[in-house]
Amino acid sequence: MHEPNPFTCQAKVYDDWFARHPAPYQAELAAIRTLLPSGSKGIEIGVGTGRFAAPLGIGLGVEPVRAMAKIAKARGVTVVQGIAETLPMASGLFDFALMATVDCFLDDLALSLLEVYRVLGPRACLLLGFIDRESWLGKEYRLGQKKSRFYRQARFHSPTDLEKALRAAGFGSLLWRQTLLPEQALAGQVLEGHGRGGFVVVRAEKG
Numbered sequence: 001m002h003e004p005n006p007f008t009c010q011a012k013v014y015d016d017w018f019a020r021h022p023a024p025y026q027a028e029l030a031a032i033r034t035l036l037p038s039g040s041k042g043i044e045i046g047v048g049t050g051r052f053a054a055p056l057g058i059g060l061g062v063e064p065v066r067a068m069a070k071i072a073k074a075r076g077v078t079v080v081q082g083i084a085e086t087l088p089m090a091s092g093l094f095d096f097a098l099m100a101t102v103d104c105f106l107d108d109l110a111l112s113l114l115e116v117y118r119v120l121g122p123r124a125c126l127l128l129g130f131i132d133r134e135s136w137l138g139k140e141y142r143l144g145q146k147k148s149r150f151y152r153q154a155r156f157h158s159p160t161d162l163e164k165a166l167r168a169a170g171f172g173s174l175l176w177r178q179t180l181l182p183e184q185a186l187a188g189q190v191l192e193g194h195g196r197g198g199f200v201v202v203r204a205e206k207g
Contacts, residue, residue: 137198
């Protein structure tokens, strides 16, 4: 028997985390902004409560959980109900797609990336933000995973995992940014590459 989806019954609790932790939230937004195309038609896959789409100016999202979508809509995001594995969009529509801390919840990562590739237009890109499972933060998440309200069933990935999956889906020309560094004085900085930051963003160009 599957556990009840915690995002369905505790969407407000999840959303409140961002208000209670403004520093890491702003650092994650900053890391995404460094790779975000300007003036492009974008979509967020797994838009959640709109905590990323709204401040980043992404007006459209896909979300399977109605309780989460309701909050996102209140933030001005148009939300289409659906899942990443079967996106309810025609092919070639978007200049970029964002997936922020969604990879660890997907039922099928490979299929989801193929679907994102399909809905992107020529020379478009995917921005994928994730908790690096090999980082200090990823290790903390995994240590407390059994007691976690939201991450109990999550499957975290490393940059190597995601690079392989992205290239298998047809993406190339990867650019990396990282933040939430373990050094307190540098915690909110955004650096190139990966290997130190707990939160990593990769921009993958459509081949």
